[in-house]
Amino acid sequence: MATLVLLRHGESVWNAEGLFTGWVDVDLSAAGEEEARRGGRLLREADLSPSVVHTSVLKRATRTANLALDEADLTWLPVRRSWRLNERHYGALQGKNKAQTREEYGEDQFMVWRRSYDTPPPQIADGDPHSQVGDRRYAQLPSELMPRTECLADVVDRMLPYWYDTIVPDLSEGRTVLVAAHGNSLRALVKHLDGVDPETIAGLNIPTGIPLVYDLDEDFSPRKPGGEYLDPEAAKEAIEAVKNQGKK
Ligand SMILES: O=C(O)[C@@H](CO)OP(=O)(O)O
Numbered sequence: 077m078a079t080l081v082l083l084r085h086g087e088s089v090w091n092a093e094g095l096f097t098g099w100v101d102v103d104l105s106a107a108g109e110e111e112a113r114r115g116g117r118l119l120r121e122a123d124l125s126p127s128v129v130h131t132s133v134l135k136r137a138t139r140t141a142n143l144a145l146d147e148a149d150l151t152w153l154p155v156r157r158s159w160r161l162n163e164r165h166y167g168a169l170q171g172k173n174k175a176q177t178r179e180e181y182g183e184d185q186f187m188v189w190r191r192s193y194d195t196p197p198p199q200i201a202d203g204d205p206h207s208q209v210g211d212r213r214y215a216q217l218p219s220e221l222m223p224r225t226e227c228l229a230d231v232v233d234r235m236l237p238y239w240y241d242t243i244v245p246d247l248s249e250g251r252t253v254l255v256a257a258h259g260n261s262l263r264a265l266v267k268h269l270d271g272v273d274p275e276t277i278a279g280l281n282i283p284t285g286i287p288l289v290y291d292l293d294e295d296f297s298p299r300k301p302g303g304e305y306l307d308p309e310a311a312k313e314a315i316e317a318v319k320n321q322g323k324k
Contacts, residue, residue, distance in 0.1 A: 078247035078292045081124060081254045082262050082303070085140040086111030086285040094174045094321060098166030099208045101134050111285025112140040116147025118287050118306040126254040128154050128246045132161035132261065133213050140285070141256035159214060160238035163258035167197035167225025170206040174322035186322060192227065193274035199224035228277065231264040239265065244296055259318065270301050283314030
């Protein structure tokens with residue numbers, strides 16, 4: 077039996093401003109830094125002591141992991157990072173205001189782009205100021221793997237090789253593993269773990285900064301579907317807030 081702890085980064089500056097973010101490397105807001113520290117305190121209070129940490133290559137996740145680990149006195153832990161844990165690439169919506177997009181295109185189109193399983197937003201142009209083409213951190217990524225937009229199904233496809241090849245081996249021997257990532261890359265992982273169907277996953281939202289704990293059986297399947305948030309009351313409220321983004 078192993079324990080998997082999923083931690084969505086704390087509130088980012090663009091979360092606070094209501095902008096689609098995706099692969100844009102936006103920092104945490106002051107409130108997000110505090111959420112990350114609180115996430116670390118919750119881990120400590122629950123006596124959860126990970127052996128290894130995985131993060132995306134975006135600073136809102138790497139900084140959340142650092143702040144949480146500092147609070148839990150675990151800064152010595154080994155950390156691995158991968159673009160495969162990055163947020164969903166939001167295509168041409170990156171940098172756009174959610175409320176304005178909803179107003180301009182209507183609720184249905186807005187929700188298709190935001191939460192449908194297999195319809196990606198329009199692609200971002202390579203010369204767009206919010207494109208990541210040419211960013212040094214993706215220099216090793218073969219150009220055919222570099223996304224210009226992604227739907228959640230695309231995120232599942234690029235995240236799963238990392239799950240199987242890197243996270244699962246770390247979970248063996250009953251270890252505890254912390255994954256600090258993003259709303260949609262964690263939705264992709266939860267979809268896989270809980271076997272959620274494409275329609276149901278549209279209604280699943282993950283709050284910032286609250287650890288979600290899965291006890292896994294010998295097949296790395298959850299013993300309790302959906303796992304458990306370390307602060308279920310706060311999670312409930314924060315999930316509603318994520319769901320309602322874009323509604324002024
Ligand atoms: O903008 C984004 O990258 C994501 C997460 O903040 O937004 P949403 O929850 O709308 O998918």
